[in-house]
Amino acid sequence: MSTLANTFADELRLRSESDLAALFTLRPDLLSPVPNDFSALAARANSTPSLVRALDSLNLWHYQIVEAACSIAEPFKKSELIAVTSSETTFAIENLWQLGLIYKDGDKYRTPTNLKLLIGDEPVGLGPIYPGKADLNKLKDVPKTSEAVLAKLTWGPPRGQITDIKKPGTAIGWLLDNNILIPMDSHTVALPREFGIKLRGGKVHKELSIKAPDLTGKKLSQKQIDLAAIANISTVMRWCEELLHNLSDEPPTALRTGGIGIRDLKRIAEHIGVDEACAGFIAELCYLGGLLVIDPDDQILPTSAFDLWLTKDPEERWYSLAVLWLESSRVAGLIGKSSDKNIAPLGPELDRAGVGLIKQTTLKVLLENEEITPEITSLQSIVKWFNPQRANNDFIEWNIREAEWLGITGQGALSTYGKNLISSAEVLGIEAALPKPVDHILIQADNSAVAPGPLTPELAAEMGTLADIESRGGATVYRFSEASIRRGLDHGKTGDQIKTFLTKISKTPMPQPLDYLIADIAKRHGRLRVGQAHSYIRCEDEAIVQQILHDKKCEHLRLRKIAPTVLVSEFELTEVISELREFGYLPAA
Known part of the structure; x- marks a missing residue:
């Protein structure tokens, strides 16, 4: 490029159409919306949000080259950047230029202004640039007593604290007198960047x-992997x-901040037979799929989409949840992990930027290393190499755990179903691999029942209402109890309907103790009724009670008579008093 480009905008203006196309391909956010001119394009490419996205796309090697570019004086030659890094940097420079993370100024390079701010004032633990020309030859004359000071500052942090800049001591005093250290304030000294790089052997990083x-x-x-998956x-x-x-049976009330409370999460975890971390993940998964919702009354309930979901085949059901997990930015592993407050499932605190990128990288590594169950520390180091800005050891471990729960992996290695999911295959292969659902149970003499395989969705729902799951595995063991039978009656079934249903689906006859249990609970069920009222009206004069009850002006209060002298209402006390007074009655609270 023969023409000098004094600014980033000038340099972008001089790029060819193919180079600009490459920039927009690598950084699509620069086109949303389309910039009016090159000055607007340069401003957007130099903006912090856009630079953060660009840095997120770098692997560790390229990120180290960016750190090195921000460490040396500008404008710098390609040879100068190679000198403080490695000969392989030649290939990285072209990529960074295409990304707009460095730009050309004649035969030299510069970095966008905001990039330096993102990398920091002390890149790679190097100190401030020396104000003037640093005499590096003075390092040859450093006395032994001062070498220990330099050793502590060489690899960072480059600043050191002293008691008084006027009385620094012999070792530090010599370094200050020879301008190898510079004073930052009355108690702080710093090793200038040029001296730091020289002491590092002319390199910016200890290891590239x-x-x-x-x-x-x-x-x-x-x-083996697919069987586990x-x-x-x-x-x-x-x-x-x-x-x-x-x-649906026991809807919990959401916390004021949103989400499921600790007690409700423990109860749910106990019910489905998992720990709280897994229960929180399952709740989040259903929430992502639109299968549950927090309604206007703060009740956490299944949605109508759950009924539709149950009618789909297993492969479609699994895909609808797994594909959302791949794209989700919510981190279920954070549930209950915060030290200052509990982070709840379905709560607003679970969103984290970059989580989707970490998932994609993790699964990409597994895809490139088929039939291997990775050591977690090894996997973490690789993912962190690909995503040095976003990768977090906990997030990587939680991703692997959740992928295993979902069956995307089996025994930690990528399953065939996971591969098909990632590649968007039309057929995942799940339908053919799953055991066929059974439509019967075996009722035992001890008021238990065994399902010899996965039950059909309809049968599983009915059994979940009438009995409690005692154990799971290849076969599921259900337990009938007074509480579970009562739950079935609460759902509107009669004792005879329960008996008929169990007789129909059981391959074994119903034992007499279970027959007696159902009959006894059904006989006693509903004798005692419980209702809800927010306020009551009591009056010794039954005629006034009758007058209020039949007064059309009071109809909207939904008054109910529970005794000759008592009415109850679903409305709050203050509203009932106000309305009665407006209609000519004179109640007292």
Whole structure:
């Protein structure tokens, strides 16, 4: 490029159409909306949000080159950047230029202004640039007593604290007198950047991570992986159904800040037979899929979409949840982890930027290392190499755990179903691999029942209402109790209907103790009724009570007579008093 480009906008203006197309491909946010001119394009490319996105796309090696570029004086030659990094940097420079993270100024390069602010004032632990020309030859004359000071500051942090700049001591005093250290204030000295790089052997980094580390782990066969994964898929579908049916039976009240409270989460976890971390994840998964909602009364309930979801085939049901998990920015692993307050499932505190990127990278690593169950530390180091800005060890570990729960992995390795999900295959292969659902149970003499396989959705829902799950596995064991039978009656069934249903679906005869239990509970059920009232009206004069009850002006108060001298209403006390006074009555609170 023969023409000098004094500004970033000038340099962008001089780029060819193909170079601009490459920039927009690598940084699509620059086109939303389309900039009016090159000055607007440069301003957007230099904006903090856009630069953060660009940095997020870098692997560790390229990020280290950006750090190095921000460490040396500008404008810098390509050879100067290579000198403080590595000969392989030649290939990285072209990529960074295409991204707009460096730009050309004649035969030299500069970095966008805001990029330096993002990298920081002390990149890679290097101190401030020396004000003037640094005499690096003075490092040859450093006395032994001062070498220890420089050793502490060389790899950062580059600042040191002293008691008094006027009385620094012999070792620091010599360094100050020879301008190898510079005073920052009366108690702080710093090692200038040029001296720091020289002391580091002319390099910015102690070690350049040019290549991603190799993945280490245990070798498995794809058959082993898929067997584990399909069991996980079957299990996670059952967890979702059981959780949603339980919320329908016993809807918890959402916290004021939104989400499920600790007690309700423990109860749900106990009901579906998992720990609270897993229960929180399942609740989040159903929430993502639109299968549950916090209604206007703050009740957490299944939606009508749950009924439609149950009618779909298992592969479609699983896909609808798994694909949303891939794209989600919510981190279920944070549930209950905060030290200052509890983070609740369905709450607003679970969103984290960059989580989707970490998931994609994690699964990409597994895809490139098939049939390997990785060691978690090895996987974390690789993902952090690809996403140095966003990767978090906890997030990576939680992603792997959730992928296992979902069946995207089996025993930690990517399953066939996970591969098909990532590649957007039309057929995932789940339908053929899942065990066929059964439509019967085996009632035992001890008031238990065994389902010899996964029950059909309709049967599972009915059994979940009439009995409690005692154990899970290849076969599910249900337990009938007074509480579970009463739950069925509360759902509108009669004792005879329960007996008929169980007789129809059981391959074994109904034992007499269970028959007696159902009959006894049904006989006693409903004798005592409980209702709800917010306020009452009591008057010794029954005629006035009757007058109020039949007064058309009072109809909207929904008054009910529960005794000759007592009426109750669903409205609050203050509203009932106000209305009665308006209609000519003179109540007292």
